[in-house]
Amino acid sequence: EPEVTQTPSHQVTQMGQEVILRCVPISNHLYFYWYRQILGQKVEFLVSFYNNEISEKSEIFDDQFSVERPDGSNFTLKIRSTKLEDSAMYFCASTLGGYQETQYFGPGTRLLVL
């Protein structure tokens, strides 16, 4: 069964450093998402992406964040200058047809900012 994959599974970084989280969505999917879950809190939407542009973003997704689909398979989330409060589990999700379809989630990347 096809699945969403994410790398790395864990990343530790120093405050102020740039990180890139990588996702490989299900191959025929067209809509891509990033969510995050701060430890002990609920999963929160960050951004949705379709047709090589952002279709929606939350207030969390400020100028420090960016997303990109650099090739036909990867979908990346970049945090330009990490803060302590960026420590969280980051989930990538994908779907074939947008809001009428089920979002399939990857296993997540746990980011720890020291």
Add this chain to the structure above:
Amino acid sequence: AQSVTQPDIHITVSEGASLELRCNYSYGATPYLFWYVQSPGQGLQLLLKYFSGDTLVQGIKGFEAEFKRSQSSFNLRKPSVHWSDAAEYFCAVGAKVNTDKLIFGTGTRLQVFP
């Protein structure tokens, strides 16, 4: 604005007992409704979803959920819990127009005693 409430933060049941996890949503129309499960250190796995039609939906692992429009609820049930069901359960709501982001509840942690 959409919101999801899971009133039970933590539930403990004995193996073999029945289970009901509560979920209430707020949305101006009939939303899409989902239950996801997150095992320790794992990503989010879809248990079941409701888009339209029959209000009782069956999912994987023997779970079912019933959509009750009058109560704005989408409670998850299982007649007999197994120790492997211990996990965190998230209810989520999606809109049918304008946005495809999911709004998650805060989750219910299920503990199963032998």
